[in-house]
Amino acid sequence: MRKQLRLSGSGGQGVITAAIILAEAAVSEGKQAVQSQSYGPEARGGASKSEVIIDDEKIFHPHVKAPDFVLAMTQKAADKYYTDLNADGVLILDEDLVPTPPQFKNIIRVPITKLAVEKVGKALFANIVALGVLAKVTKLVDFETIKKSVANRVPPHTVEQNMLALQIGFDAVN
Amino acid sequence: MSARLMQGNEAVAEGALLAGVRFFGGYPITPSTEIAEGMAKLLPQVGGTFIQMEDEIASMGVVLGASLAGKKVLTASSGPGISLKQELIGYAAATEIPVVIVNVQRVGPSTGQPTAPSQGDVMQARWGTHGDHSIIVLSPWSVREAFDLAVRSVNYAERFRTPVILLMDEIVGHLRESVELPAESEIEIYPRRAPKKSRAEGYEPYAPDEDLVPNIANFGEGYHIHVTGLIHDETGFPSGSPKVTRESIKRMHEKISRAADEIIDVQEEFMDDAEFAVVAFGGTSRTAYEAVLSARKRGVKVGFVRLVTIFPFADKIISELAKKIRGLLVAELNYGQIVGEVERAAKGQCAVKLCAKYDMTIFEPEEIEAAIDEMISEVDGE
Amino acid sequence: MTERSYEKFFRQNRLPHLWCPGCGNGIVMKAIVQAVEKKLGWTQDNTIIVSGIGCSSRASGYMDFDTLHTAHGRAIPFATGIKLANPKLNVIVITGDGDCTAIGGNHFIHGCRRNVDLTVILFNNNIYGMTGGQASPMTPLGKKATTAPYGSIDRPFDACKLAEAAGATYVARSTAFHVQHLTKMIEDGLDNRGFSFIEALVQCPTAYGRRNKIGEPAKMMAWMRDNAIMKSAWDKLTDDKKTGDKFPIGLFYRAETETYDEAYHHVIELAGGAK
Numbered sequence: 040m041r042k043q044l045r046l047s048g049s050g051g052q053g054v055i056t057a058a059i060i061l062a063e064a065a066v067s068e069g070k071q072a073v074q075s076q077s078y079g080p081e082a083r084g085g086a087s088k089s090e091v092i093i094d095d096e097k098i099f100h101p102h103v104k105a106p107d108f109v110l111a112m113t114q115k116a117a118d119k120y121y122t123d124l125n126a127d128g129v130l131i132l133d134e135d136l137v138p139t140p141p142q143f144k145n146i147i148r149v150p151i152t153k154l155a156v157e158k159v160g161k162a163l164f165a166n167i168v169a170l171g172v173l174a175k176v177t178k179l180v181d182f183e184t185i186k187k188s189v190a191n192r193v194p195p196h197t198v199e200q201n202m203l204a205l206q207i208g209f210d211a212v213n
Numbered sequence: 214m215s216a217r218l219m220q221g222n223e224a225v226a227e228g229a230l231l232a233g234v235r236f237f238g239g240y241p242i243t244p245s246t247e248i249a250e251g252m253a254k255l256l257p258q259v260g261g262t263f264i265q266m267e268d269e270i271a272s273m274g275v276v277l278g279a280s281l282a283g284k285k286v287l288t289a290s291s292g293p294g295i296s297l298k299q300e301l302i303g304y305a306a307a308t309e310i311p312v313v314i315v316n317v318q319r320v321g322p323s324t325g326q327p328t329a330p331s332q333g334d335v336m337q338a339r340w341g342t343h344g345d346h347s348i349i350v351l352s353p354w355s356v357r358e359a360f361d362l363a364v365r366s367v368n369y370a371e372r373f374r375t376p377v378i379l380l381m382d383e384i385v386g387h388l389r390e391s392v393e394l395p396a397e398s399e400i401e402i403y404p405r406r407a408p409k410k411s412r413a414e415g416y417e418p419y420a421p422d423e424d425l426v427p428n429i430a431n432f433g434e435g436y437h438i439h440v441t442g443l444i445h446d447e448t449g450f451p452s453g454s455p456k457v458t459r460e461s462i463k464r465m466h467e468k469i470s471r472a473a474d475e476i477i478d479v480q481e482e483f484m485d486d487a488e489f490a491v492v493a494f495g496g497t498s499r500t501a502y503e504a505v506l507s508a509r510k511r512g513v514k515v516g517f518v519r520l521v522t523i524f525p526f527a528d529k530i531i532s533e534l535a536k537k538i539r540g541l542l543v544a545e546l547n548y549g550q551i552v553g554e555v556e557r558a559a560k561g562q563c564a565v566k567l568c569a570k571y572d573m574t575i576f577e578p579e580e581i582e583a584a585i586d587e588m589i590s591e592v593d594g595e
Numbered sequence: 596m597t598e599r600s601y602e603k604f605f606r607q608n609r610l611p612h613l614w615c616p617g618c619g620n621g622i623v624m625k626a627i628v629q630a631v632e633k634k635l636g637w638t639q640d641n642t643i644i645v646s647g648i649g650c651s652s653r654a655s656g657y658m659d660f661d662t663l664h665t666a667h668g669r670a671i672p673f674a675t676g677i678k679l680a681n682p683k684l685n686v687i688v689i690t691g692d693g694d695c696t697a698i699g700g701n702h703f704i705h706g707c708r709r710n711v712d713l714t715v716i717l718f719n720n721n722i723y724g725m726t727g728g729q730a731s732p733m734t735p736l737g738k739k740a741t742t743a744p745y746g747s748i749d750r751p752f753d754a755c756k757l758a759e760a761a762g763a764t765y766v767a768r769s770t771a772f773h774v775q776h777l778t779k780m781i782e783d784g785l786d787n788r789g790f791s792f793i794e795a796l797v798q799c800p801t802a803y804g805r806r807n808k809i810g811e812p813a814k815m816m817a818w819m820r821d822n823a824i825m826k827s828a829w830d831k832l833t834d835d836k837k838t839g840d841k842f843p844i845g846l847f848y849r850a851e852t853e854t855y856d857e858a859y860h861h862v863i864e865l866a867g868g869a870k
Contacts, residue, residue, distance in 0.1 A: 059218070059389060062218050062389060063217075063218040066216050066217060066218045066391040067216075067217075069216070070391075071390075071391055072218060072389075072390065072391055073388060073391075074218070074388070074389040074390070075384075075387060075388050075389070076387060077328065077329075098390070099499040099500070099502045099503045100500045100503040100577075100578050101384065101390075101496075101575075102500075102575055102577065235680075236676070236679070236680055238672075238676065256868075257859075257862045257866035257868045258866045258867055258868045259868050260863055260868040260869065260870060261868070262679050262859060264675070264679060264859075266705070267701050267702065267705040268701060270669065270672070270702075271669070271671075271672040271675075271702050271705070272672075273672075274665065274666075274669045274671075274672025274673045274675075274676065274702070275672045275673070275675050275676035275679075276676060277673055277676060278645070278663070278672065278673035278674060278675060278676025278677040278678075278680065279676035279677065279679065279680035280676070280680075281673075281676075281677060282643075282680035282681040282684065283680065283681060284680045300666060300669075301666060304665070304666050304669075430661075432643050432661040432663075432677060432681070432684065433641060433643070433661065433681055433683070433684045434661075435640040436661065437606075437639060437640075437659050437661055437662075438661055438662075439655070439656055439661075439662045439663075439664070440662070440664065441656070441663075441664035442664065442666055443664070450609065450656060451656070
């Protein structure tokens with residue numbers, strides 16, 4: 040069953056890394072996955088978007104259309120990237136950074152960045168908190184598999200903090 | 214080996230390494246930088262050398278020097294960097310130095326749109342450097358094929374002693390997908406050609422072997438060869454002779470054209486009953502394939518033709534196809550480049566239509582599918 | 596050393612050379628092979644000559660080594676590739692004032708900066724000789740060239756100062772007149788581990804001398820004799836004496852610094868690729 044995700048924010052928030060980890064986790068469970076990205080010419084600060092398609096079948100066209108899940112970590116990203124969401128899809132927003140949620144049926148608001156700062160110590164971990172949220176909401180990949188993928192991808196001395204961030208995100212939604 | 218998530222650019226670095234590349238010179242530029250970064254990390258792990266040069270011209274120069282000293286070499290760039298490389302791509306063609314140049318295409322001309330996909334460098338890949346030269350150009354559509362064609366590019370560069378362009382695009386270069394890579398033992402490697410005569414036996418570095426390719430000695434092996442970008446005879450020294458000039462240019466073309474059937478790789482799907490076909494290459498062919506699948510579901514007799522080898526161009530294959538079918542739709546992410554080659558090869562035997570896009574975004578399957586329908590109704594109406 | 600023993604370093608079947616009568620390039624080419632001859636362990640099999648494009652760069656074709664006649668300005672990147680691919684090879688670069696400081700200027704300063712173990716010998720004839728006398732970045736102020744018919748207004752480079760500032764670890768200058776000194780400067784350059792730069796002034800009677808009414812080759816060499824001042828004497832001169840055409844020759848700079856291939860070997864060790 041094909042599922043399409045779009046993770047968006049501004050450059051430097053780590054949404055691309057989060058997307059890569061999610062795709063890696065899917066692949067390690069034997070699924071097909073493609074991850075693509077678009078960002079501004081500058082490495083920091085510009086609009087940033089990454090898309091992941093997960094399927095049991097081979098994936099050719101890599102572009103997401105009518106995503107099932109959209110994560111937006113800034114107001115600008117939310118306004119720009121939710122519009123083609125599948126009508127039954129879910130829009131996940133950083134509660135503080137998207138003060139004016141778009142009009143959409145299924146919205147989940149989580150204070151992602153605030154949780155990263157207050158409970159893990161740095162805004163840097165917001166993307167992993169977001170990944171924990173996505174793991175819980177999407178149910179596409181086993182949480183344990185995502186944990187392993189996070190541990191493989193992040194610098195060794197940050198594994199503990201990243202695990203904490205992931206768990207906080209996972210526990211932040213029902 | 215189990216599947217893993219890998220990026221196209223990363224796969225190029227891995228493939229080149231397994232094919233025996235031990236020297237990389239480059240200059241960072243989006244969207245090819247991950248290849249340089251990969252080589253910077255991987256090469257010293259196997260005793261190889263990575264060097265970041267002052268510009269793209271120097272990047273070409275340094276890898277050509279290393280190739281002459283016996284190493285298999287790679288360089289990679291995009292957009293403006295590829296333009297700078299053209300000078301010494303010509304030098305490599307003229308002096309028959311093996312080298313692989315990866316071009317991860319982005320939107321041009323000039324600085325263009327650095328992070329956006331395009332396939333606008335197709336004819337540059339063929340004719341970018343000045344002069345009447347020959348070249349091999351390959352283009353992958355998947356991460357796995359980026360790996361495979363990196364290996365094939367290195368082997369062709371060595372076998373034909375020619376520059377080979379691995380023509381990527383941002384779509385495949387930056388795409389991550391699940392891949393299973395072959396084991397090292399499964400990879401065939403073409404070794405550096407070696408002289409078959411000693412100096413005493415009258416060795417001439419540019420004397421062609423039976424396949425028209427010369428067995429040029431590496432520097433430091435005692436052959437005292439001379440390499441020059443001036444037109445040279447079989448001794449390697451400059452010649453002002455019209456005959457030498459003619460024969461040298463002719464041989465450099467024919468060493469590749471006589472092996473064209475082997476070099477040319479075209480994937481054909483759903484062609485048995487096809488009345489029409491979509492021709493595509495690189496990242497665009499992923500979308501074209503979905504468009505064809507979708508049209509097939511509606512009962513449209515359309516096939517899929519993917520150019521893995523871009524140059525030498527698949528003249529014979531396209532010409533044969535053109536005899537059998539009624540129309541070819543060329544989908545490419547530019548204003549229309551490979552369509553000219555397809556028209557030339559089709560020789561008017563079937564309709565050739567262009568589906569072009571050049572707005573920073575990739576094709577959606579619906580766009581190509583609509584173009585298929587449009588082509589069919591146009592041809593039906595003719 | 597037998598008389599004319601240096602002749603074995605030339606490809607006799609490629610001579611005579613194409614340089615004009617009275618040209619200084621042959622003098623420097625001979626000084627190079629005589630310096631190589633004195634170097635223990637440097638053979639025609641393990642020494643590579645790399646050149647760019649221009650009169651000077653044709654020297655590679657006459658020298659019986661593995662030789663590489665590259666593209667205009669690009670000799671240093673090619674030489675860098677050869678040296679790093681096979682650090683056992685000795686690599687000499689022959690270049691000219693236009694080749695090295697105009698179109699190859701960026702490669703020149705970055706070669707110096709990296710301290711790649713190369714010896715670069717710049718044949719400075721103050722002009723583009725091969726193409727008939729266009730101005731180079733080392734054409735002196737006021738001198739005429741086909742592209743500076745009223746005299747050059749472009750301030751010239753001092754290539755030695757440029758090399759030193761950019762990080763070369765051996766910098767020297769000599770002239771085609773001072774043959775023994777020139778040979779010694781090259782020899783010491785070959786000895787230096789790292790980027791060595793030697794500027795050799797050469798007379799170009801055809802494209803430079805004639806147009807600037809300096810006279811025949813012998814007069815141009817007499818000018819070198821009369822105006823070149825050894826570095827030690829130059830340093831003692833007060834500024835008011837450093838006038839007119841006077842210029843210093845000799846060793847200007849020498850430093851011991853790790854070469855690029857030595858430094859890269861550490862990278863290989865760190866990466867675990869050392870055998």
